[in-house]
Amino acid sequence: MTGTLQAPGKLVGQPVPRKEDARLVTGQTTWTDNIVLPGMLHMAVLRSPMAHARVDRVDVTPALRLPGVVAAFTAADMGAAGVPCVWPVTDDMVAPTFPALATDEVRFVGDAVAVVVADTRYHAADALEAIEVDYSPLPAVVDMQAALAAGADLVHADKGTNRCFYWELNGGDYAASRAKAEAGGGRIFHRRYVQQRLIPNAMEPRAVVCAPMAATGEITLWSATQIPHIVRVLLALTTGIPEQKIRVIAPDVGGGFGSKLDFYREEIIAALVAGKLGRPVKWTESRSEAYQATTHGRDQIQDIEIACTADGTVLGLHVELLADMGAYLQIITPGIPLLGAFMYNAIYKFESLHFGTTGVFTTKTPTDAYRGAGRPEATFAIERIMDDLAADLGMDPLVLREKNWIKHEEFPYATIAGLEYDSGNYEAATARAVELFDYAGLRAEQAARRASGDPVQLGLGVSTFTEMCGLAPSRILSALKYVAGGWESSTVRVLPTGKVEVVTGTSPHGQGHVTAWSQIAADALGVPFEDVEVIHGDTKMAPHGMDTYGSRSLVVGGIAVLQAAQRVVEKARLIAAHQMECDPADLEFEDGVFKVRGTPGAEKAIAAVAFEAFTAHNLPDGVEPTLTADSTMDPNQFSFPHGTHLCAAEVDTETGAVHLRSYVAVDDIGNVVNPMIVEGQVHGGIAQGIAQALYEEAVYDGEGNLVTGTMVDYLVPSAVDLPHFTTDRTVTPATTNQLGVKGVGEAGTIASTPAVVNAVVDALRHLGVDDVPMPCAPQTVWRAIQAARGATAKAGRP
């Protein structure tokens, strides 16, 4: 759907304050854990303290004797229900059964073993202590490389391997590019980067409430999820409860970041247990429980090789990736590295690309989507190696990038990975960022500090990123073997009194869809912003949807809203023309009013048309009553936001402490619906990317224990740990949707991690440091400095 871009509306493009806030700032919220139902019971899950063990015996009877305990269940009570993987990336992918409760073995610390149900949450927690389990320890598998070695201990002995899959993507001929680089005196540059494992930490832990209706076989399941529609389908498929009997509601959801883009065991268990007991059941995760039982992110080892000419023209890229699946596959675990596969070539004009990835099982919490999902990893690797390459070639990192990036006049551009970038202007975004950052001034200061031997050195980090989002064209998902589509749905109806309801299949959890969709619909229908209500997150009220993730909501779901509103206007036009006895083509529609062209005074407001459509007393032939329309948007192509992020880091070479002095982000996400919301998304995204660069890491010990098992041990940054961000935008409208908009939810996270690490390394490069592993904590930085000094001293020895 290329074509004319809608002119900015009255509301679209404006920083309209959010409708959502009134409830949120006054505490009138419906978090899942707030829900209380008559007769409701509380469920608690007993989790494995061992990374890998045979379960010899589970005895819940002692728990049943405790006060308030109503029931307890083990694997035998759960039947065959389990978590399915819906992204079998290869035909021969190893997909172990992931039962609702562990059957014969536990395979990660936090693996669910049994559940108890009691009258209060305290009694349920007490009862867990009384359950007796006999474990026979089995070897933990904690290292991906060791896991792939011959004779390695196995996570799933019956599968005979820890290898889940191997998937590759090839464009051009890398061997030829490599040979060309070698023959011309160019560079073959190899690096290994490690994407540490991260814990998503949505502020609201997961929670599930399930209410059964025995008489009809219906269940209502409230879940702190990003994907109520997908949960409904999967619940039907895995429990056997007929889909039409299942209503899933995502009420207020306190963040997700991918961790709630999943179908979890506790949703299955709550549904089954509530059904067995005939009473509502609630389960709420504690934070420490979340650290074990909610998916983790990243955890990849990246071997990346770049071939370029002597003058720094990139030719080919060769990437081999190990991706830690954890012990089981959650719904899209194996697909995460694939989402990055197409982004290694980034904004550059490579002539060849090889990407291969091996999925590996370990005895750890399953990984899955975490803000950016594959693209942050890819962007990190390419942006880090471009900086390293620039240093090696003695070029400024921005100059090297400009030499290789796609010029704005070259769009649309078919990439070596097989995508078509519709639009972009890397020159403009970079120029604006350089200006805001005072790049030249900071480079001069860096030189001065180096010259004076200042113990606090200054580094400048560059990240010129793009990403693919707006998941996703259904036909591309099909080619990648994902089992569902990527469309989104909306219904817009003008009620008899002229007020408007927008039904959306997106499921917001902080993104402000109620506000943004109101802006879009109000503009399209010419009605006041306040007159629009947005209905979401309930499979009964908003039956069609693919939910919210992958920066898809606006570019897919928001466009569906616009299309539905436009269809409403077209239907209204027929009714208005009929009643005003004119040709529909003679009507102009402006500010919610149809006017007969050239006939002053002959007009009809859309609210009046809505009432006519409601009474149905006088409708044209073939036009059905009610002023409502549906639309489904299935995009033709991904969305490609881009931008240039620049970071200045002061690194104390004596302590290793990193202080972010300034951070400039210039993002190009095309047109925007609400710049205030956009800026908030960018801020939060940058914060999460910085958190990976400097602070966060989920650490397992050799026995497979999660050492960073609570918030005390895992450093989620607070306000003092983050700098002020300077943000701006350039505007290169997307040509793939009517609004010219691009996704923004993940951009900041994708861009910022390499910008920060590049800055840290840049501060230390003159000392011989060419990499600092993440997170760049003071001790890690200090060690990198010491290692480089040692190497320099050795090399300098006669």
Added chain:
Amino acid sequence: MSIWCWAVTWTYRDGRSHHDDVVSPSQGVRVSTVRVKITVDGQDYESDVEPRLLLVHHLRDGLGRVGTPIGCDTSNCGACTVLLDGRSVKSCSVLAVQADGHSVTTVQGLANGTWHPVQQAFHEQHALQCGYCTPGMMLAAVDLLGQNPNPTEQEIRQGLEGNLCRCTGYQNIVNAVAAAAAAMAEGTPR
């Protein structure tokens, strides 16, 4: 059979501490519940609670005042921050029995006819996205501004260090607290 006697102390942000002796009312008898009187958002509640019951669970499960959410189990995140006698505390780190005889203000009691300047500023400055940390963040901000009516950016960041937000990157929260400070200064009679 249990007899219990605690001395409980908590410390406010400015170092001022509060001390309570809590003794089981009927020694020699297993104590299952204790009667407490707590004023929450201006309303008096009298309840029988288990001694181990956290204030936040009492507010949510006992009194049905669910505006105060829970974000962690280690008192790191601050989502459950309320005002206890006007000063901010993490209500997961206070027992309901410790609040006996005291007054609690939650997010649900922050507005007084009109929104508190902090609520207004959070809305106008887009200082919230998912809103889960917001009740605690706002109440921590109210306490901060009570102690320091005109904080610098760095003082705001330090003052809110005990409250985590995963959505906003804090920048708009800092802006909102500064804006609230300005609005409150303007509204103060000279």
